[in-house]
Every structure is written in structure tokens, then in C-alpha cells.
Amino acid sequence: MKAVNTILKYAAIVMISILALIPFYVLLFLSLNEPSRSLFDGSLFLPDFHFSNYIEAWRASNIGRAVSNSLIITAAALVVMLALASSAGYSIARFPHKANKLIFSVLLVCMMVPAIIITVPLYTLMRSIHGINTLWAMILLLAANGLPLAVFLYTSFIKALPREVEESAIIDGCSNFSAFWRVTFHFLKPVTSSIFILSGLGIWNNYGQAVFFLQREEVRTIPLAISMFFQKYGADWNLMAAAAMIGLAPAVLAFLIFQKYFIKGITAGAVKG
Structure with missing residues (x-):
């Protein structure tokens, strides 16, 4: 009976994986076919390997500039968000006074508000600071969007770490700020990778x-x-x-690099926090 259950579990995993991969396969298949060939022409398993589609899509869509803009915005927003969220999470986890608890509660409420709802007041604000059509304003906006979730995950994860991690550094003469960045932050790689993937993809x-x-x-x-x-x-x-495959490739690559930390960071913060 146990063997049957194991087989059924693996069969379900395989079926779900296949269903999830079918859209990506169709996308890749179409991107490699001749322009005159549809999905249902010829073999469904062997494309034409017409790589000039990628060259033409890159040229016609000006996606090279878009990739550069997306990389700049994503990288800068993640740096700002991770620096602020980790510091805030440490402060809330290690110094749980009333003000920090209130801030944490406000951030939890912010997680429930869809970003699209505040687009109109944000547009007014962006116009007043001359942030329309600028990368720096978009970086700050997207970093702020991801802060509530990042602070929540960092707070849960840091609460699970023993205080002795940074107390030994404080005894040696470090300030709380220095002890956090020099000692504690090195233990936050799993949750940092999880936030990197979740917020980075968003x-x-x-x-x-x-x-x-x-x-x-x-x-x-x-x-x-x-x-x-x-x-x-x-x-x-x-x-x-x-064009869609070109835009998808960097996100998939980032996920493959950080995937081993992803589940570990989520479960550690959820179970121990």
C-alpha cells in the first residue's frame, strides 16, 4: 500500500509538471518555427530551429533597451528594498517595543492593499516630484511596493535566530548596527534569496x-x-x-541560480517565526 501511494504521488508530480511546462514548450516551439509554419503543421516535437526569429524580434522590438532598463530597475530596487527591509526586520525582531509593533502591524495591513489601487494618487505624487518617465522614481516606487512582504519575512526569520549570534560581536565592541551587518546578515542568505526571487520577479x-x-x-x-x-x-x-522568450530568459536564469535557497527561506521564516 505504501508503494502504491508513493507511485501515485510521483505520478501526480509528473502530471502537474507536464501541465505547467506545456505553455513554455509551445512558446519555445513557436519561437523556433519558420514564419510560414503554424503550430499544427508537421511534427509537434521537432521545430524548424529558425533562430533568425530571435534576431528579428530583438531588432524590431528594441527589446535590448528594455532588457537594460528592466535590469537597472530590478537590481537597484532590490538593493534598496533588501537594505531597508533587513534593517527594519532586525529592529522589529530584536527591539519589540510598541512603536515597532505598530509599524509592523501597519506593514501587514499594507500587504493586503493591491498596488494598482493607489495608482492614481501615486501618479499625482510622481508628477509633483517630476518622476514620470524616470528610472529613479520607478526604482523607489517598486522598492516601496515590496517592503511590507520583505520586512515580514526578515522579521520572522531573525526572530528564529539566537540572540547570541550578534551579542558576542556587541561584547567585542560592535554597535547593534555593525553587529547586524557584520554577523547577523550572513545568516540571512536563505530568506534574502527567497525575497530576491519573489520580489525580483514581481x-x-x-x-x-x-x-x-x-x-x-x-x-x-x-x-x-x-x-x-x-x-x-x-x-x-x-x-x-x-520576443517573449527573450524577456523570460533572465527571470528563469535568476530562479535557477537561487532556487536552492527559495523553499528553505520561506519554510524557515514560516515555521520558526
Whole structure:
């Protein structure tokens, strides 16, 4: 009976994995086919390996600039968010006085508010600070969007760490701030990687706010560039698939690099926090 249950579990995992991979397979298949060939022409397992689709999509969509903009925004927003969230999480976890508890409660409430709801007041604010069509304003906006979740995860994770981790450094003469960055932060790699993936993918794929605040072509991110490309080349499925694969590749690569820390960080913060 145990063997049957094990087989059924693995069969379910395989089936779910196959269903999840089918859309990516179709996308890759279409991106490698000749422009004149549809998905149902010829073999469903052997594409034409027409790599010039990628060259044409790269040229026609100006996605190279969009990739650069997305990398700058994502990297800078993550640096700002991780620095602020880890510091705030440490303060809330190690110094749980009333003010910190209130701030933590406010952040939990902010996690329940969809970012798209505050787009109109944000647009007014962005105009007043001349942040429309600028990368720096988008960096600060997206970093602020991800702060509540990041602070929550850091707080839960740091609470699980013994105080002795930084107390020994404080005894040796370090301040609380110095002890955190020199000692405690090195133990936060799992949760940092989890936040990096969760928030990084959200920033990379942000469309709802970018479409309002990044209107000029030279500051567009990947979702905006692909959306405009789809509107222009809506009938060219092969080029659209190639453009989508180009935009997808950096996110998949980042996930593959940090995946071993992802589940570890989430479960550690959830179970021990």
C-alpha cells in the first residue's frame, strides 16, 4: 500500500509538471518555427530551429533597451528594498517595543492593499516630484511596493535566530548596527534569496504601474516593450514568441541560480517565526 501511494504521488508530480511546462514548450516551439509554419503543421516535437526569429524580434522590438532598463530597475530596487527591509526586520525582531509593533502591524495591513489601487494618487505624487518617465522614481516606487512582504519575512526569520549570534560581536565592541551587518546578515542568505526571487520577479514583470509611469520608448521595461511589440506584430506568432522568450530568459536564469535557497527561506521564516 505504501508503494502504491508513493507511485501515485510521483505520478501526480509528473502530471502537474507536464501541465505547467506545456505553455513554455509551445512558446519555445513557436519561437523556433519558420514564419510560414503554424503550430499544427508537421511534427509537434521537432521545430524548424529558425533562430533568425530571435534576431528579428530583438531588432524590431528594441527589446535590448528594455532588457537594460528592466535590469537597472530590478537590481537597484532590490538593493534598496533588501537594505531597508533587513534593517527594519532586525529592529522589529530584536527591539519589540510598541512603536515597532505598530509599524509592523501597519506593514501587514499594507500587504493586503493591491498596488494598482493607489495608482492614481501615486501618479499625482510622481508628477509633483517630476518622476514620470524616470528610472529613479520607478526604482523607489517598486522598492516601496515590496517592503511590507520583505520586512515580514526578515522579521520572522531573525526572530528564529539566537540572540547570541550578534551579542558576542556587541561584547567585542560592535554597535547593534555593525553587529547586524557584520554577523547577523550572513545568516540571512536563505530568506534574502527567497525575497530576491519573489520580489525580483514581481519587479521584473511589473506592468500595471509601469504603463502609467514609463511612457517614453527609451525608458520602457520588458513587459511594456513586449506589449507594444504584440500590438504591432499581432499576426506574427513566431516573432511574438521569440520576443517573449527573450524577456523570460533572465527571470528563469535568476530562479535557477537561487532556487536552492527559495523553499528553505520561506519554510524557515514560516515555521520558526
